[in-house]
Amino acid sequence: MGYGVRLKLSGERACFTRPEMKVERVSYDVITPSAARGILSAIHWKPAIAWRIDRIHVLNPIRFESIRRNEVGGKISPASVAKAIKAKSTAGLANYVDEDRQQRAATILRDVAYVIEAHFDLTAQAGADDSVGKHLDIFNRRARKGQCFQMPCMGVREFPADFSLLEEGAPLPGAHDSLRGERDLGWMLHDIDFERNMTPRFFRAQMVDGVIDVPPWHSEEVRA
């Protein structure tokens, strides 16, 4: 992949929530392609391009920690907002935390570091002045300078992700010794298919010496 990018990410904490355990969140062992795509998009994205994750390098040992927080259960209903707009008043339109409190534990990752290898494809929305080179330049420039559209995060927004560009030809940082060997991480979320009514699609994540090869989005290995 000639037009690939490599981004190094690190963070103190991370939570890539498993969809089957999302009430009391439990993180996957490693970053998902979906979360990695979100991080790239936080740095640069236009409707003309679609990020594809090729490979995930896990650099740090996989460690977990648990944290419990008070959260709210409810969401704003559009009907009540519509009503308030009509009444021209915000009175009563509020979510009272004490009445809607839920305590939820989260099992999160500690001290994570990854290298994401990715490329992008031009989409049907690409116009005449969208070229691969242009978007690649923008991304590289931003990543090099630490610029971003919004601060990228490790799964959830309270865990910011530090990022730096791994320049072409620069050596890959090595994985921790505990990651040597082959490890089956089981079925993992690849991404959400927004074209098909938000169907999640999964793949079998195999980590070999800290490296996970992510199958292409439309390949046989990715299943809904």
Place this chain on the structure above:
Amino acid sequence: MTAIAHRYEFVYLFDITNGNPNGDPDAGNLPRLDPETNRGLVTDVCLKRKVRNFVSLDKEGAAGYAIYMQEKEILNNQHRKAYDAIDVKPEDKKLPRDKDKAREITAWMCANFFDIRSFGAVMTTGVNAGQVRGPIQMAFATSIDPVVPLEISITRMAVTTEKEAEAQSGDNRTMGRKHIIPYGLYRAHGFISAKLAERTGFSNEDLDLFWRALINMFEHDRSAARGEMAARKLIVFEHESAMGNAPAHVLFDAVKVQPARGDEAAAPRAYADYEVSIDRAAIPAGVTVRELI
């Protein structure tokens, strides 16, 4: 209101003396601890709660500064009543299919609620457009040094029920517990995206209000559990461009908090035991540093 034009990062230092800054519901309300380092933790949501409380005190429901996530009031029945609203079908749990209508609802919520404009909110399920991502993002605050939670036993010269009184044959005393940490200086990091501010209409006035909230919020959050909490330092990095001029971690690394006397072994018990310095040489061009406290 015009949205802010610059990206910001901030380092926020606050301390606590003989109190519990943020109880852990998992550990019987003990102060939160990082189990690996024994440093104290304060969650992002804990700090945001205080910002919301300050804004609602300061603005007293002024137009455009309503707070969506309220504390200690009755649940509004608006949510239930809303189903007789005319325009939207009650069974439709997603945002209205009509995109303009959805946009109108989101825009109105942003314009009227300070916390939605700054922190974002989830409105309804399913459709992405129903989520507002706010420009302000905060991370967990961590104490500079390991903290030691103390369990303080207290007595009460009364009992709650007759039965208890009888069991004690008139002695009428109960024991309770309080968890405190003698002293802790906490450091929090925050990020403000100008691009997301554009989408929610988070303005310069809102930003000033947010800084004011960080500076003053502990003054209005006194309670038996909290002890003495105070905002000690608020260092703001303003980037020249909206996308930013430097990586956030480079800026954060330039702010150092060290023991004042070089005496690492002694247990810090006051803010004076620490020295905060900013390595201005390490700040890249295009970033302005301001110390608001």
